Amino acid sequence: xxxxxxxxxxxxxxxxxxxxxQTYELLSAGGIGGVSIDEVARRSGVSxxxxxxxxxSRAALLIEACSTIGSAPPVPDTGSFGSDLVALAEALAEQLxxxxxxxxxxxxxxxAEREPELxxxxxxxxxxLMAPFGVVTERARARGELAADRGPADVTAAVAGPLxxxxxxxxxxxxxxxxxxxxxxxxxxxxx
Amino acid sequence: xxxxxxxxxxxxxxxxxxxxxQTYELLSAGGIGGVSIDEVARRSGVSxxxxxxxxxSRAALLIEACSTIGSAPPVPDTGSFGSDLVALAEALAEQLxxxxxxxxxxxxxxxAEREPELxxxxxxxxxxLMAPFGVVTERARARGELAADRGPADVTAAVAGPLxxxxxxxxxxxxxxxxxxxxxxxxxxxxx
Numbered sequence: 563x564x565x566x567x568x569x570x571x572x573x574x575x576x577x578x579x580x581x582x583x584q585t586y587e588l589l590s591a592g593g594i595g596g597v598s599i600d601e602v603a604r605r606s607g608v609s610x611x612x613x614x615x616x617x618x619s620r621a622a623l624l625i626e627a628c629s630t631i632g633s634a635p636p637v638p639d640t641g642s643f644g645s646d647l648v649a650l651a652e653a654l655a656e657q658l659x660x661x662x663x664x665x666x667x668x669x670x671x672x673x674a675e676r677e678p679e680l681x682x683x684x685x686x687x688x689x690x691l692m693a694p695f696g697v698v699t700e701r702a703r704a705r706g707e708l709a710a711d712r713g714p715a716d717v718t719a720a721v722a723g724p725l726x727x728x729x730x731x732x733x734x735x736x737x738x739x740x741x742x743x744x745x746x747x748x749x750x751x752x753x754x
Numbered sequence: 755x756x757x758x759x760x761x762x763x764x765x766x767x768x769x770x771x772x773x774x775x776q777t778y779e780l781l782s783a784g785g786i787g788g789v790s791i792d793e794v795a796r797r798s799g800v801s802x803x804x805x806x807x808x809x810x811s812r813a814a815l816l817i818e819a820c821s822t823i824g825s826a827p828p829v830p831d832t833g834s835f836g837s838d839l840v841a842l843a844e845a846l847a848e849q850l851x852x853x854x855x856x857x858x859x860x861x862x863x864x865x866a867e868r869e870p871e872l873x874x875x876x877x878x879x880x881x882x883l884m885a886p887f888g889v890v891t892e893r894a895r896a897r898g899e900l901a902a903d904r905g906p907a908d909v910t911a912a913v914a915g916p917l918x919x920x921x922x923x924x925x926x927x928x929x930x931x932x933x934x935x936x937x938x939x940x941x942x943x944x945x946x
Contacts, residue, residue, distance in 0.1 A: 593864050595787045665867055671922050672785050672860035681925075688923055715926065720939065722923070723915035730863050731880055731918060733873075734907065747912070747943040 580606040581613055585627040590662050593669025594680070597624060621679035628670070628683050632663035637694040643702035644749045650698055651721050651745040655736045658729040663691070668730055692718050702753075712752050720748040772798040773805055777819040782854050785861025786872070789816060813871035820862070820875050824855035829886040835894035836941045842890055843913050843937040847928045850921040855883070860922055884910050894945075904944050912940040 584605040588597045599620055603610045617623040635657055638649035658664045667687070674684035699714040708717075724744045728734050776797040780789045791812055795802045809815040827849055830841035850856045859879070866876035891906040900909075916936045920926050 592868065595864070668860055668864035668867055672787070672864050674925070675857055675860055675922075676784065685925070688925075692924070715924065716935070718924065719916040719919050719932075719936075723917075723919035724911040725915075726919055726923060727911050727915035730867075731914070732884075732907065732910065733866070733877070733880075740911075743908070744911075747939075751939040751942050 577606075577608045577612060578616055581608050581616070581623070582627055585623055586631070589624070589627055589631065589666055593666055594624060594673045595669055597627075599623070619679070621677065621683070624680065625683045628687060631666060632661070632687055632691050634691050634693050637697045639701070643698070643705070643707040643753055644745075646698045646702070647717075647721060647749055648742065648745040650694055651725065651741050651748075652738075653694075654722060655725055655741045658725060659736055663687070664729065692722065695721070707753055709752055709754055717748065717752055720752060721745065769798075769800045769804060770808055773800050773808070773815070774819055777815055778823065781816070781819055781823065781858055785858055786816060786865045787861055789819075791815070811871070813869065813875070816872065817875045820879060823858060824853070824879050824883050826883050826885050829889045831893070835890070835897070835899040835945055836937075838890045838894070839909075839913060839941055840934065840937040842886055843917065843933050843940075844930075845886075846914060847917055847933045850917060851928055855879070856921065884914065887913070899945055901944055901946055909940065909944055912944060913937065 581602055584602050585597055587605070588601060597620070599610055599613055602608075602623070603613055606613075613623070617626065635650060635653035638646045638653070640646050640649060670680065670684050670687060673680040695718040696714040699708065699717045702708040721744060725736060725741065728736055728740065734740075773794055776794050777789055779797075780793060789812070791802055791805055794800075794815070795805055805815070809818065827842060827845035830838045830845070832838050832841060862872065862876050862879060865872040887910040888906040891900065891909045894900040913936060917928060917933070920928055920932065926932075
């Protein structure tokens with residue numbers, strides 16, 4: 563009996579993994595709008611009934627698939643706020659140029675504008691991707707390198723703002739000179 | 755004969771206007787992803803065949819409908835670069851809080867990531883919305899108020915970047931204090 567139970571469980575795990583893998587593929591290729599349960603079922607070979615047994619809605623499936631899509635840039639620890647900002651800006655720019663999440667995030671931002679369930683997904687992903695800014699800012703504060711009236715939200719907006727703007731809105735290249743200038747300017751008004 | 759020709763022409767103009775109006779409605783409510791030719795036909799009462807006679811593709815229809823969706827913030831002319839930046843940041847923040855295009859732009863950014871025809875639409879809309887930054891920057895340059903190594907692209911990234919970031923990514927409120935600080939910080943590193 564135990565053996566038969568294990569077997570069923572392995573089969574369920576395999577189906578779930580196949581569904582998540584196909585959702586992730588569709589998401590990477592076409593954004594949130596590219597994911598339909600019909601297409602996930604067709605590609606994974608798992609029936610729609612089974613998919614809906616595991617995830618009550620398309621949003622629930624998207625939330626689980628997105629939980630693995632973005633890994634934050636590494637947290638630098640160079641010993642100074644200025645060098646940490648440069649390292650963070652460079653790492654973020656590199657991800658914006660090539661990471662999978664960079665092509666998918668606009669579709670998640672768009673979904674967050676109209677679907678409350680997906681706004682939660684967006685908030686979680688955003689918090690995860692921007693977490694290193696919080697760590698760097700708190701270290702700078704502890705060392706007395708941060709202007710008294712500034713906090714993590716200002717630091718993130720000052721660095722990620724211009725980089726995001728250039729990646730998705732003006733669509734200009736994120737060249738090294740621009741990235742260095744963004745970090746330098748941010749230090750100019752956020753540092754003491 | 756002239757009268758009959760006029761009549762046909764008026765009818766064509768009415769059909770086209772109805773199609774564009776419904777496309778605009780769907781776009782405002784659901785972003786680019788919310789616009790299908792089927793739904794536009796159903797709502798406007800204009801047949802798909804007729805729609806495709808006027809616009810060869812969904813992209814062509816979207817391009818014409820979007821050409822009216824965003825009006826740029828007004829161009830300030832206060833006489834100084836600093837006050838112009840404050841006025842521009844405030845006007846842009848106000849549009850981000852309430853203008854129709856602010857809810858639609860993420861879907862256009864997403865479409866631009868994957869559909870070349872819609873990347874052109876995005877580029878046109880972006881250029882129109884950001885044009886006042888170019889005017890303000892060139893005036894500042896003529897008055898000798900702009901740092902020698904900076905140009906319109908830097909000014910736009912420094913002001914629009916943090917505002918866009920906050921509107922669509924961190925989704926924090928665009929309060930007056932934040933907007934004022936963005937303009938002040940930008941002047942700090944862009945002015946002479």
